[in-house]
Every structure is written in structure tokens, then in C-alpha cells.
Amino acid sequence: MERERAALDALRALETKFSCFESDFSRSSSSALSVNYHSFCQPRGAQLKQPLLDARRALVPLVDRFWLRVLATHPDTFRLVMQDDVEPLAYLDHVDVAYVQPRNGAAKGEVNHSPSILDEGLRARSLEVRFEFAENEWFEDRVLYKRVVDFDGVCSVETSGVTWRNNNVKLTGPGETSFFQWFEEGGDDRGLAQCIAERVFPSALKYFLMSVEG
Numbered sequence: 001m002e003r004e005r006a007a008l009d010a011l012r013a014l015e016t017k018f019s020c021f022e023s024d025f026s027r028s029s030s031s032a033l034s035v036n037y038h039s040f041c042q043p044r045g046a047q048l049k050q051p052l053l054d055a056r057r058a059l060v061p062l063v064d065r066f067w068l069r070v071l072a073t074h075p076d077t078f079r080l081v082m083q084d085d086v087e088p089l090a091y092l093d094h095v096d097v098a099y100v101q102p103r104n105g106a107a108k109g110e111v112n113h114s115p116s117i118l119d120e121g122l123r124a125r126s127l128e129v130r131f132e133f134a135e136n137e138w139f140e141d142r143v144l145y146k147r148v149v150d151f152d153g154v155c156s157v158e159t160s161g162v163t164w165r166n167n168n169v170k171l172t173g174p175g176e177t178s179f180f181q182w183f184e185e186g187g188d189d190r191g192l193a194q195c196i197a198e199r200v201f202p203s204a205l206k207y208f209l210m211s212v213e214g
Contacts, residue, residue: 007062008212014055015205021049049202056205057094067092067131069211070204071179076195085179091136095204097197098128126150129196131183139164144183148193155190159183 060066068089071077081089128147135142140163147158162183182192200207 004063007059010059011205012209015209018052018205021052065090066208067095070200070207073207073211074200076199080179082178088136088138091134092131093134094132095201096130097201099126127193127197129193137165146183146193148190
């Protein structure tokens with residue numbers, strides 16, 4: 001309990017640094033860069049913000065159900081988290097965003113899993129959202145991902161799928177939905193992928209603290 005209280009205090013202090021960063025970066029950026037400045041689509045912003053993200057990742061394991069609380073509180077995702085999703089999402093250890101970009105000699109659609117080092121030619125709609133889980137009773141996968149690649153207006157989607165344990169193919173009954181269906185379905189999923197990358201992932205601390213403090 002004492003360790004978690006100390007972690008919460010550290011997270012509050014870190015959220016203050018995030019807010020100061022966004023304010024300072026917005027003022028110092030050119031008008032072109034300051035549009036959606038908090039987005040990780042901006043190479044300069046991603047590089048400068050990476051130490052804060054690293055500090056956040058180190059603190060997250062010290063508190064209970066960090067990412068579940070974020071997803072269940074954020075206005076863009078809380079409606080997607082069904083009651084039956086809560087227990088498996090409690091095992092969600094980390095969320096990561098990686099941008100996909102063409103590189104000389106690289107295959108089309110190759111993923112750069114270092115979102116802090118982004119080239120100026122990055123196309124924001126080509127990205128991968130990764131959910132990293134602890135061992136759990138619900139599914140065998142430790143990583144679930146959705147990769148949406150849009151090169152020159154041609155969109156392709158790759159998804160990890162979910163390997164359910166005990167033949168539990170779906171958490172929900174007929175006509176119901178589950179957050180995990182996003183990792184099982186294809187189609188043009190740029191909307192939710194970009195939402196998680198640009199709105200949920202950068203502001204996770206804010207919404208976690210809202211869930212804790214009410």
C-alpha cells in the first residue's frame with residue numbers, strides 16, 4: 001500500500017511535467033507543428049517527450065490496473081469496454097504505439113518499434129497499436145496488436161487475432177460486443193487506432209488519475 005501511494009505521488013508529479021511539456025511545446029513550435037502538437041505524429045514532439053514516457057512506463061507496474069482504468073475512463077474508449085472485458089483487461093501491462101514508415105531497402109509496411117525516433121517523412125495513418133499482457137486465464141497471447149498501414153492512399157490492416165483459452169472464442173453473447181473484437185476483425189480501423197495513438201496513449205496519466213481521484 002505504501003509503495004502504491006508513493007507511485008501515485010510520482011505519477012501526479014509526472015502528469016504535471018507532461019502538462020508543462022505540452023504547454024511549452026505548443027508555444028515554441030511553429031504554427032504548422034503546433035497543430036495537434038500532443039500527437040506522436042510530430043517527430044520533434046515524440047523525441048522530446050520520450051523521457052517522460054519512459055518514466056511513466058517504469059511507474060505503471062507499481063499501481064493497480066493502470067491501463068484498464070485509462071480505457072474505462074477516457075471519453076473515446078469507455079463505451080467500448082464491456083463488463084466482460086474488465087477482468088481480462090486487468091492483465092494489460094502496457095500499451096505502445098509504433099509508426100510504420102517506408103525505409104530505403106526495407107519492405108513496404110515494415111514497423112519501426114521505436115516511436116521516439118521518427119523520420120520527417122512519417123505518415124501518421126500508418127501505425128501499430130500494441131497491447132502487452134501478463135499471463136492470464138483468458139487467452140494465450142502476450143501481445144495483441146492492430147496494424148493499419150496506409151501508403152499512397154492504399155490501406156491494409158493486419159491484426160494479431162486472439163487465441164482464447166478453453167475454447168472461449170468470444171467473451172460476449174450474440175448481438176453483444178467486446179473490446180477484444182477489435183483485435184479479431186479486419187477492415188479499415190484507422191479511426192480507433194489513431195484515437196488510441198493520438199488521444200489515449202499521450203494522455204493516459206491524466207485519465208488514470210481522474211479514475212483514482214474521481
